[in-house]
Amino acid sequence: MTRAPQPASARPTSRDVARAAGVSQATVSLVLGDKWRGRVSEATAVRVRHAADGLGYLPNLAARQLRLGRTRTALLVVPALTNEFFARVYTGAAAVAAEHGFGVVLYPSPDGVGPARDPFASARASLDGVIASSMAAGALDALRGADLPLIMLDSDPADTSAAARVGLDIADGMRQVADHLLALGHRRFVHLAADIDSWTFTARARALRDAVGAVPGTRVRTVGAALDVHAGREAAQRALTAAGPRPTAVVCDDDVLAAGACKTARRLGLRVPDDLSVTGFGDLALATAVEPELTTVRLSAEQVGERGMAALLAVLDGRPAQPGSLPVHLVARGSSASPPENAERV
Known part of the structure; x- marks a missing residue:
């Protein structure tokens, strides 16, 4: 009732x-x-x-806030509002926040590189803390100056300026991709790399290079691209029509880039995965909307948001935040298979 x-x-x-x-x-x-x-x-x-x-x-929340010196509001800074991953991070953070009477304000910083300006006249007067997802180290200088607790998500472990970190095992995700394709027999790779200077993409590139380089007779060519389907299509076009033996696998930093690579393959008359394997990263809704469905790495975005908000609440209460990185998992679908026996040039 x-x-x-x-x-x-x-x-x-x-x-x-x-x-x-x-x-x-x-x-x-x-x-x-x-x-x-x-x-x-x-x-x-x-x-x-x-x-x-x-x-x-x-x-009486207003009176309680005055007593505690808190606004019960957290700021979630993300590189883009249109990316599904960050929408899911927000969903997880907001769910935990609501359980504790907090609100979450979502705020974009261009491409995660920044600079992320103080969104209020004074962030310190308006916020209890900041959660930043997949941001470059220098992008948050203005908010660090507000002297607020900062929780970093999917960020450089060497950055010690944050009050707490919530990590994803990004490198292991790319290793899982490489191991999957190597086991299928691939030796010639193209890496469609997100053209963004941030730790999460640097970690992917390093892990792929190390995993593939450990196997004799392999090669990786890296082609940078902005994070959108059109850029992925153009980058894949350059890579697949370049001089020399054609690659048999395209490893993408994001499912959106992988969708672009699949479009290019079709335009070049290549069948995925019969002639060319394509992998993504993120397991966005797009991964199962394309045909064939993408082999990709599943990132627990909602859990990242939940852990990030829980870490901020712990810091505000003077408790230690939960340590450790969240695991990621390869999801093998129809876009990857063994390479053709004779991969001829188009």
């Missing part, structure tokens, strides 16, 4: 909750502020919450 809104004068107060639960107002504040552990028994905490629910008590 939905409780009807009460006029302000009739709304129960924390004193009413304290009286109903048989505790002090300070105890009510500790329990409803989720700071009771180690100070109040679990039975008392349950009794306070039951009393608050029974009375329909709603805390």
